[in-house]
Amino acid sequence: MASSLSSPSDLGTPPDHIRFGIDLGGTKTEIIALDHQGETLLRQRTNTPTHSEHSTPVEHYQAIINNIVAMVQQAQQQLSIQEYTLGIGIPGAISPATGLVKNANTTCLIGNDLQGDIEQALGHPIVIANDADCFALSEATDGAAAGKASVFAVIIGTGCGGGWVINGRLVSGPNAIAGEWGHNPLLWRDEQDPQMDCYCGQKGCLETLLSGPGMRRIAQQETSIDQSSQHWFASYQQGDTQARQVIDRYHRRLAKALAGVINTLDPHAIVLGGGVSNLDSIYQHVPQLWGEYVFSDTVNTPLLKAQYGDSSGVRGAAWLGATTK
Template sequence: MTQLRFGIDLGGTKIEIIGLLVQDETSGTNTSEIIYQKRIDTPKGDYTATVLAIRNLVLDAENTLNSSSKYSANLNLPGLVGVGIPGSISSKTGRVKNANSVCLIGEDLQGDLQKVLKRPVKLANDANCFALSEATDGSAQGEDIVFGVIIGTGCGGGIVVNGQILNGINAIGGEWGHNPLPWIADTDIAMDCYCGLQGCNETFLSGSGLQKHFKQRSQQSLTVQEIVALAAKGDKAAQQQMNDYITWLAKGLASVINVIDPDVIVLGGGMSNIESLYTDVPKVWQNWVFSDEVKTKLVSPKYGDASGVRGAAWL
């Protein structure tokens, strides 16, 4: 069986579409090939223009592929459409909530896209899409329980169980970023979070959180990359900051392991590029996991920044 799936990553600054040609999906092999890819700027603060931009991306992709002698014979048009969004769908209203692209909040994005595309459209949180991508044919392929982590500008996550997103009755499954950092030490400073609370995981584990904590410690405003480089050169303040970060991440992930006991945790987002996390965090998370051993694996994403849009296609 050959099937064309369109995945769309709707971000605050860009909208990306891929055409994923899936073969033999029913056999469980999930053989796939990206046969189309395009990226445009997101219309700033304009909901209607955003809906129309997504429609045009899908229709242009179908027209391009349908006119291609290489693929036209294998396509089953119209293609299926999945969209990863920077928020979630309220189970109460069916409309977008918790979106950092505020023009989406309160809108019936799924319904409006289905009207303009004249087909079913599936939506999911972008962190859920990341987790689904890595669980389907990425670093966690074949695993039963997968926790996908996004640690970049913010801190989010998604849970996939037996190949299905665990969305939850409140549509917030995996949203560990706004749980408090557990087992907080006396020397840890709980900063205010934009959600209105204090000491959330996001304020410690996001890239911006790391920068704020380092500035408070050293009075230096540096990027994450600069802090990591300083630590590698032996700078004491940077080394202590990175040691603290490893402890914070280990605690945060240990609390997740204690609840859902995943086979694999996949890190995504800008912070996932720090290679030492994959060795150093598992060395210490045993201190907070309620088990005599920890078999959970901590891995990097197979598809990196492309996991979100691929996961949207797998919806």
């Protein structure tokens, strides 16, 4: 087994190569350039071409590729560099069976050979991964869990997407589904844990309970008050009794969900990102609760807040390109 990474400079690419990362989002496309120590040399954003600007999915898809190629070429010119690696985080996954994009909410990408098409347009090899996987790689490489041998990292925001990094490498798996913890059901469920329909076709997925919209729906059922998760967090921090009940139940659900991860793979650290990760009480209360469910006399797993926040996706994409060169 390879030893764990001690710093980003241990990655495979020569130090003089620039690591480009691109985060392809539904509304924005962002590029970052990192040096071998993780210092940001350049960072730019453009609007992602939208469906409404193009008459067909084929034109929309081509516009997205053209935009990415233009951003890379412009960044190359600005930095006066030839040698680089490029990783791209997308809101979907590459099917190992076909090599084509699946599960993407930018639907014109689905069924296309995005990697092959960008490589052909750029004349340069690239690496593509799911955006939650890029988040995990960022936090494991030089973020909150830097130096930890195995890391489970999950973005809890509008959804619940996670990723696994072991010894500095992203774990993909034969189905490209590693880390999709959000579509497991809640373990140790009790009568306070509702079973709501999930868009994936199942009932009671963690995403329906733990995501921001999920918390809002449950709190509305429990209190008849329709407020955002941010509202509940703020009220909790002000000592509101009703918010305390809502958030206490949330802490316990998250503790159960993460205890299942610890019992299965016992990671050296767990990192949380996304809007929900800003609720500071999680880091105190969840580790006080998960010991009831973990099959061990002690639980020493650090539960950490993401260091790079919203920047982790694009940073992880840059490290992705560098690790697989």
